[in-house]
Amino acid sequence: MQQSIVSAALQLFETASEPGTVVKDPNRWGTDEWRQRYMEINSEDRERMLRQGEERRRERKRLRDIGHTRQD
């Protein structure tokens, strides 16, 4: 499968005639369960998510304050 996907990507180099060309690969993921679940937000998760966000903002500020960021 990896071979066929890479091969299709390489063929696109030869066949694309304009920018933004998208080709649908015929391979399937297996199940569709992940589609619903991906980045799903459940009401019972909201408080946990807000806490996560707050922790992340706090940590970012701490790192900014000590200069642990990209300078370019």
Next chain:
Amino acid sequence: MVHRPMTTFDRICLIDPMYDISMHKAQPVQYMERTRLYYEAQGFDRAYQWAQHDDVPFTPLSKPLSESRIAVVTTGARYDRLMTDPRFVDSGDVNDLPSHLFARDLAWDKNATHLNDLGSYLPVRVLQKFAENGSIHSIAPRFHCLPTEYSQRRTRETDAPEVLSRCQEDRADLALLVPL
């Protein structure tokens, strides 16, 4: 605002696992909208601004694939990075591949898949086979780790030119981008 096109390689090819081609469930996952809602739920008040480039240069192949050298670019890292760690362009040797790359700091479906199968997101060995059978001329000696950055400016003005420069040093004709 003036956008400078991000397409600094001869070609950019995206393999997008989010896109489902099934005839009866032909709707792609609304990745951008879900991402926006997810961060909104985490209390971030400024939605991420996705890069959009309406004017993208396009250059047809100047020589056949069988005569082309191909570089691979990934958004994974060679070291275990935290979400808050600074990210930099990095490169690895295609003849000394790690068992896997690291990307726990990036947003991808960690329930549906994993990083244990290097070939599923860094197709170096497949390309080496293609070079052996003559489908491509060769694979560039280094693969490149391109950091995803909140700052579009940093990607456009620092990281993408750096990857381009390394691809050119390696005399790559094409770059295959495989984002995680």
